[in-house]
Amino acid sequence: MRPARALPSRPRVAIVGGNFAGLSAAQHLGREYAVTVFDRSATFEWLPGIHELLSGVKRPADLRLPRRRLVTRAGHRFIRAEVAKIDAAAGHLTTAAGRQFGFDLCVVAVGAMGETFGVRGADRYALPFRNVDDCTAIGRRLSTLARAPGKRSVVIVGGGLAGIEALGEILRRYRNREGLGITVVEAGASLVPGLTARLDAAVRARCEGHDVRILTRSAVTAVTRTRVRLRSGATVRSDLTLWTVGATAPALLNASGLADKPRQWAPVTRALRSKHFDNVFVIGDAAALPRRLDKQAYYALQMGASAAGNVKRALAGRALRDFRPSAKPMLVALGDLDTFLVSGRSVIASPSLAALKEAVFQVTMAEIDPPFNASALGQMTGRLRNAARQLAVPTIRRLVRTQRLG
Ligand SMILES: Cc1cc2nc3c(=O)[nH]c(=O)nc-3n(C[C@H](O)[C@H](O)[C@H](O)COP(=O)(O)OP(=O)(O)OC[C@H]3O[C@@H](n4cnc5c(N)ncnc54)[C@H](O)[C@@H]3O)c2cc1C
Numbered sequence: 301m302r303p304a305r306a307l308p309s310r311p312r313v314a315i316v317g318g319n320f321a322g323l324s325a326a327q328h329l330g331r332e333y334a335v336t337v338f339d340r341s342a343t344f345e346w347l348p349g350i351h352e353l354l355s356g357v358k359r360p361a362d363l364r365l366p367r368r369r370l371v372t373r374a375g376h377r378f379i380r381a382e383v384a385k386i387d388a389a390a391g392h393l394t395t396a397a398g399r400q401f402g403f404d405l406c407v408v409a410v411g412a413m414g415e416t417f418g419v420r421g422a423d424r425y426a427l428p429f430r431n432v433d434d435c436t437a438i439g440r441r442l443s444t445l446a447r448a449p450g451k452r453s454v455v456i457v458g459g460g461l462a463g464i465e466a467l468g469e470i471l472r473r474y475r476n477r478e479g480l481g482i483t484v485v486e487a488g489a490s491l492v493p494g495l496t497a498r499l500d501a502a503v504r505a506r507c508e509g510h511d512v513r514i515l516t517r518s519a520v521t522a523v524t525r526t527r528v529r530l531r532s533g534a535t536v537r538s539d540l541t542l543w544t545v546g547a548t549a550p551a552l553l554n555a556s557g558l559a560d561k562p563r564q565w566a567p568v569t570r571a572l573r574s575k576h577f578d579n580v581f582v583i584g585d586a587a588a589l590p591r592r593l594d595k596q597a598y599y600a601l602q603m604g605a606s607a608a609g610n611v612k613r614a615l616a617g618r619a620l621r622d623f624r625p626s627a628k629p630m631l632v633a634l635g636d637l638d639t640f641l642v643s644g645r646s647v648i649a650s651p652s653l654a655a656l657k658e659a660v661f662q663v664t665m666a667e668i669d670p671p672f673n674a675s676a677l678g679q680m681t682g683r684l685r686n687a688a689r690q691l692a693v694p695t696i697r698r699l700v701r702t703q704r705l706g
Contacts (some may be wrong), residue, residue, distance in 0.1 A: 305477035306633035310334040313690065314393055316383045318367050318550075319344055320597045321584025322409030323668065324604025331375035334403065338393070342381040343367055344668065347433050348597050349661055351465035353435035354442060355473040356636065357690040360432050362683045365669045369676070383410075386556040399689050405579050405611050408558065408566065409604070412585040412595060415563075416547030421523040422457075429462055441540055442470065448539075449477045455528045455538040457544030459486030460493070461632060462502055466544055468635030473509055481511040483536050485528060487519040487545075492632075498647045499632065499640055505534045506637045527618055547595065549586065558582060571620035572607050578614075578701035581607045589623070599625050601664075631657040 312335055315322045318339040326337050343364040351357035369376035382396040391403045414430045416422035427441065428434045445452050454470060456463045463484055474480050484491070490500040491514065504514060523543075527534045549566070553559040558566040558574055565588035567575040572587060574580040574684040584600035593599055594627070606623040613620050629643035631653060639653035662683065671677040 311404045312336070313405050313407065314338065314401060315407045315409060316386065316393065317409035317411060317584070317586070318371060318378070319347075319409070319411060321411075321586075321599035321604045321607075322368060322407065323350050323367070324601045325409065325581075325608045325611070326371055326376055326604075327374045327405050327668075328605045328608030329374075329376070331587075333615075333704060335374075335376035335447075336403075337367070337371045337378050338381050338383050338395070338401075339367055339378070340380070341367070342380055344370060345433075346661065346665065347431065350429070350432055350435040351469050351633075353389065353432065353439045354466060354469040357469070357472070360436055361679070362686055363432055363601060364677070365665070366675075370669055373672075383552060384555075386552070386558070386580070387520060388556065388558075388574070388580045388695060391579065394654070401581075405581070405614060407492045407607055407611065408553070408574075408580060408582045408586060409584045410552055410586045410601075412547035412548045413550050415548040416542070416543060417546060419520055419522060419570060422520070425523045425525055426541040429466065429542055429544040438466075438540075438542060442474065445479055445540055446477050449479075449480070452539050453537045454480070454482045455536055456482065457523075457528065457541060457543050459484045459488070459491040459514065459516065461630075462544040463542075464474055464492060465633055466542055467503075467507075467512065468633055468637060469639055470635075471512070471637060472506075472635030475510050481499065481513070483513040483528075483538075483641060484516060485518050485520055485530065485536065486514070486516045489517055491516065495630075495642055496645045498645070499642055502638070502647060502649050503634060506634055528650045546583070553582075553586060559588075564588075569620075572603060572609055572621040572623050573610070573614075573620065581610060583607045593625055596668060597668060598628055602626065631660065633657055662687065 313333050314336045314641050315326050318337040325333055329335050344367050346363040349358055368378045381392050384396045386393045387636045392400050394400050414428050427438050456466055490497055491503055492499050519531040520528055521531050523541055528538050542577050548563045553566045554562045557576055566582040566583050566586055568587045570590055572581045572583055574582050583603035585595040610620045629641050632640045638651055641648040641653055669676050671680045
């Protein structure tokens with residue numbers, strides 16, 4: 301890397317991807333750096349909440365924030381563009397439109413892409429579940445399907461966190477609709493493989509009495525317009541198939557020499573610096589750390605802050621610091637039926653934990669977009685008003701009903 305003295309007065313930092321990790325890095329860098337954030341989309345998206353679009357508890361506007369406002373308020377420049385290649389050796393990146401931008405240091409925070417593992421028909425007939433647009437489209441299809449007469453079947457491919465939360469939202473809104481059945485298909489031996497079996501048992505228990513079938517050890521081999529085929533040869537009828545599994549590395553990582561093969565995450569040191577280029581840091585889902593780390597939004601936020609510190613150290617010619625993730629318990633919602641707090645092998649279940657999950661969302665959104673100006677304040681008020689209408693009021697009504705019954 302070039303010594304700090306050879307740099308222009310304001311070192312140029314390019315951040316590619318401006319969602320959890322990239323935005324956090326930008327917000328932790330001061331105006332003494334000429335920071336440019338590149339992202340293909342105009343809005344920050346709260347991906348951990350997109351399942352709530354299925355029931356209508358959240359509206360797209362609740363989960364989105366205008367990226368330009370967030371970046372410019374931090375004193376930086378936002379460019380809405382797809383980055384096609386990062387040439388770290390030459391110190392510049394090129395957008396899909398062919399524009400070139402130079403940098404002294406680059407922070408890559410491009411996240412993950414959906415993956416259908418080559419399953420026949422999955423790209424064509426199953427609906428992806430990765431962002432606000434995807435889940436808004438699913439919400440519309442569900443609403444139409446729920447109004448149709450006769451027996452209707454929804455298949456959720458994947459019994460991981462996203463699949464469980466999708467199931468919960470469908471049950472929240474449609475569990476009293478006659479004839480609407482839901483099947484969850486999971487390749488692993490239990491729901492949410494990797495987390496404690498107690499969560500599997502708790503979810504199954506809450507689904508009793510509802511038209512829900514859970515098929516574990518059932519890999520999907522093909523999806524058609526009306527069926528989902530399993531490795532056993534059996535098929536499940538489906539009027540609507542949701543694809544909630546699989547994530548792979550964006551092509552940009554391999555195209556830019558940050559990963560050795562296509563679909564591979566970019567290897568980084570413990571200080572989040574690329575193993576291939578000294579002037580690049582890779583953070584968030586896109587990074588492969590020396591020790592495996594779950595791909596979670598709160599780690600992405602922490603990595604952004606850590607990388608910003610190391611950008612400053614690298615530009616000042618100082619030693620880098622290792623990233624030290626601090627684990628948090630996980631909150632998993634099953635619609636309004638229950639919410640689970642998972643920490644290692646222990647699970648606490650209570651519908652009232654939904655309020656804690658909502659508080660985490662509200663507080664983090666307010667930290668990302670502090671209500672210091674009229675538009676941010678207006679958006680925060682809208683989010684709170686909608687949360688009160690959709691979540692608090694039904695919860696209070698349920699409590700009142702429960703007390704009366706008791
Ligand atoms: C359905 C679902 C549910 C989830 N639930 C939870 C949860 O409950 N709790 C939790 O902690 N985490 C959850 N996660 C994971 C969490 O969302 C991710 O870990 C987090 O988004 C990673 O942040 P990131 O900044 O690395 O990537 P992302 O948030 O994916 O952001 C990547 C950004 O890079 C941009 N980008 C990508 N390529 C380019 C390019 N070539 N040019 C320009 N811009 C580009 C994208 O537009 C995007 O804005 C969930 C994820 C999904 C999909």
